[in-house]
Amino acid sequence: MKNNNAHVIGVNGNMVKVAFEGTLSKNEVGYIHVGTSRLKGEVIRVNGSEASMQVFEMTGSIAVGDEVEFSSELLSVELGPGLLTQIYDGLQNPLPDLAAQCGFFLQRGVYLDPIPSKDWEFTPVVKVGDRLRPADAVGTVMEGIFTHRIMVPFSFEDEDWTVTHIVEKGVYNVRSEVARLKSAKGVERSLTMVFSWPVKKAIKCYRERLRPDETLVTKIRIIDTFLPIAKGGTYCVPGPFGAGKTVLQHMTSRNADVDIVIIAACGERAGEVVEVLKEFPELTDPKTGKSLMERTIIICNTSSMPVAAREASVYTAVTMAEYYRQMGLNVLLLADSTSRWAQAMREMSGRLEEIPGEEAFPASLESVIASFYERAGKVRLRDGKIASVTIGGTVSPAGGNFEEPVTQATLKVVGAFHGLSRERSDARKYPAIDPLSSWSKYKGIADEKKVSYARSILFRGSEINQMMKVVGEEGTSVEDYITYQKSELLDSVYLQQNSFDPVDSAVEVTRQLYCFDLLYSILKAKLELADKKEVRAFFNQVRQSFLDLNNSAFKSEAFMALEASIRELAASKQGRA
C-alpha cells in the first residue's frame, strides 16, 4: 500500500471524501474498508491532501475514519480470451458467477475474476529473438469461431521488445506464462493471455484511421436504404419512452453484419436485458450457424444498480470493442441508453458541487460525449487488416423533447440520426424512425439518385397531407392526391417492417434492392387515374399485394406471382410517360 494513512473524512451519497498522504492520481482505483468488505471507488478529484472518490457500491455504513487502500492503478478491465458470451456488470464483474456465489442479490464488495480460468490451445506465432511492439501478437487461441490474438499488452511503454522465451504449441491456462519479453533498456516482462487496460483511454495501436465508407447492413429497410450506418461510424437513436428504442436495438444486435456485438445496457430496465439473456443463446447467427451468444458480450448495469458503475459501464464496453478490433474484427457497440450515462455524470457533478451547465448537466458533457463516440472508427491495423468499431447509442430525452443537452451534444458528433417519433409509434408504424427529420451522412446500399427521389416523394406527400387537413380531400387535385398516396405506399410497404414476421423481420441486401426497384418503378410511374376513388382503389390493391410480397420468401413462387401482379397492375394504369 503506497498511501499510508488514507482514510474517509466525508460521505455524501455515492461520493466519499478521503484524506491521504503521498501521491495519488486522478481516476485511480481505491478500496474503502467497511467492516469485512472492501468497496471499490475511483478518484475523480484531488484537492490538496483531500480526494473525492465516486464509489461503485451503496455507501451505507461507511464511517469517517474508515481506512482506504489505493491500488496505484486506473480503473481498468481485463482483456483476454473468454470475454465473448459473458455477461458483466459495469465493472466487469461476471454476473452469472456472482449469482452462483451470492444468490439472488448483488452483494456489495464482491469482485470476481472477469476472465474465466480456463485452458486454451495456444499456438505461438513468434520465436525467440523476434522483435515486437505493443499489440503485436505472440500467439493465437481459437475463441469459438474467432482467432483470438494473444498480444503484447498495449500498456507496455517501450516500443521495442525482444522475445526471450515463448512456449510450445499446447494447452495452457489463461493465466499461465506464455512468453517473456525484454525491452531495449533491459526490463524483462512475463506475458500471460490476460492483461488489463484503463477503460477511459482509447486503444490506438493501429496504423491509421480510415473514413467509414462501407455500409453496415442491419437488414432493416429504412436504415439500410434511407438512413444507412457505416462500419466504423456512429449513430444515435433518440426517442420518447415506448417508441421502441430497445426493440430496434435488439433487432440490430441480432441481424447486423458484423463479427462481434457488444450490448451495453446502461441504466435501463433489467427485464429487457433478461430478454436478451434468455433469447440469444436460442437464436442462431445466420452468418455462422452458431448461437448468437457466441458473438455477443453483454455489459449490464441496469437502472437500480449503483450509479457510478453505470458511468463506467459504457467505457468498459467500448474498451472491449477496441480490443476485439485489434484482432481485425468488425465490432458493433450498442449503448442503451446514453442518457442514463449522462445522468450518472450529472449526479456526480452535483455531489462535487460543480457549477452546473444546462439542466444541471456538467459543463464537460459535450466533450465527454464527443470523446466517447470518437472511440468508434474504421482502422488499418499494423498487419494491414481493416477493422472497425461502430457505436450506436440510444438517447432517452426528457419529455421526448430533442432540444435537451444530451440529444444535442450527441447529434453534433454522430454520423447518422435515427429519431423515433411518438406519432409513428402511437400509429403502430414500426420501426418508428421518423423518415423526414432523421438523417445520415453515410453511403447506403441503394442508388443515391433513386433514394433522393423517393425521399422527395415523402416530403411532398407530407406537405400535401398537411394541406389536405385544411382544405379537405375535395380541395386536393388528383395529381397531388396520387403523390400523397405514393408517399403513403412507400411508408407502409417499405419504411415499416414487421419485426415479428419471420420473413419481414430481416431483409437481405439483394432483396431490399430488388423490392426497392420494384417500388421505385411505381413511384416514378405517371399514373392515369381518373378520380380519387380510382386512385384509392389502385393504391389499396398495390399495397395489399406488396405487403403479402414482403411476407413471402424471396423469389419463391408466391413472391414471383405477387411481383407479376404488381407490375401488371402498374402497367395497366401507366400513361404515356
Place this chain on the structure above:
Amino acid sequence: MQKVYTKIESIVGNVITVRAQGVRYNDLAMVGKSLANVIKLDGELVSLQVFAGAQGISTTDEVRFLGYPMKVSYSENLLGRVFNGSGKPMDNGPELDENLIEIGGPSVNPAKRIIPRNMIRTGIPMIDVFNTLVESQKLPIFSVSGEPYNQLLARIAMQAEVDLIVLGGMGLKYDDYLYFKDTLKESGAMDRTIMFIHTASDPTVECTMIPDLALAVAERFALDGKKVLVLLTDMTNFCDALKEMAITMEQVPSNRGYPGDLYSSLASRYEKAVDFEGAGSVTILGVTTMPGDDVTHPVPDNTGYITEGQYYLKGGRIEPFGSLSRLKQQVNKDTREDHRALMDGMIKLYAAYKESVEKKSMGFMMSEWDNKLLDYGKLFEARLMDLSVNIPLEDALDEGWEILASCFEPNETGLKSDLIVKFWPRTEE
C-alpha cells in the same frame, strides 16, 4: 456505541447537523423522540434528516446514535396492520420489533431474473383483456388529481389473485386512508394486507421512507414464496418529498426543481419488482398523478422510462389508447385463443368509433357504418370500460363477442374467420 450528543450545530428544514464521531453513513439516531437518519458526513459534522420534522427541536436536544440503519420488522404478525413512515403502528396495535430486516437493500442480479410468465387476474376487463397485468411487472397508473385512482387501487387490492397486498400510501388525504382501511376491512381483504401510510399532514421525511419500507417487507415475503402485490399511491408525492429534501440539502436541481438523481431514485424502487425463481414474486402497481395532465412533467416522464408500460386513468375509465402493458405478450397467448385477436380487433373498432364521434361533433353526415360504430362505442364503454364492471377474463371475452355481434356483421369486424366460426354468438336456437 450509544453515544449521546447534545449540541446541535444547525437546523435547516428537516435537517439537523451535529458534531459527532464514529458515526456511519445511513445510520439511525434518536433526536428527541423522533427517529432520524444520517444523510451526510463531513468530517465531524453529521447531517441527519429528522423523520418527524425538525419543528420544535432545540439546539440542546439529545441526539443518540443507534449504530444501525433503518430496519423494519418482518413476520406474519404484520398482516392486517398499519404503520407510518417511521415503521411505528398507526392502528393502536402493539409495536413490532422482532426479526428486523434492513430496508433499501441491494438490487437483484439480472442474471437471476426470469422472463415473466404468469398473469395476475384483477376482474377488471380493461386490465385483464386489454392490458394484462403480469406477475413481477412494474406499472404506474397515470392520472390527474380528482380521478378515482385510489378507488381503483382499492378494487385491485380486493380482487387481485395474489397472496399478499402491501399498500404504501404517500401524502394520502386522511379520508383516503380511512377509505382504504374501511373498504379492505369490509371486503375481508385486510387480513392479507399490510399498510404503510404517510398522510398529507405527516412529516415529509417519512414520506420518502414509505416505498422502501413497503418494498423491503414485500421482498421478504416474496422470498418466502408469496405472490405479493405492492400498491404505491401517490408516487408524485414521494418525488415531491425527495425534491423538498434535495433543496434543503442545497443540491443543484436539474429539472423543475427535482434532484438530478430522480431517475435513479425511482428506478431503485420500481426495479424491486421481480419474480424469484423457485420462490414468490413482487409486482408493483403505482399511481403517478400528472401535474396539469402533462405527461412530459419530470415525474411521469422518468417513471415512463422505468416502468413496463402504464395505465392512463381519465374520466373515471382506463383509457384504451396510451395505456400499455409491455409484458402482456408474454401471457395473453396462453389464456384463450381469441384473446389477442379480440383485443386488437375491439381496440381498432373503438378507435374508429372515436373518429366517428369527432365527425359527428363537427356536424358531418353520419353514414350507416358510423351509426354502427356509435352504437358499438356506447356498449363498449358501458359494458367493458366502466370501472364498476367486475367479471373474470373469460366472461369479459364472451361479453366482447356479444357486443360485436349486437352491432356488426361478422365480416365487418376484421377478425379471422376461424375465430368467428368458433366464438360468434349464435342468435337462433
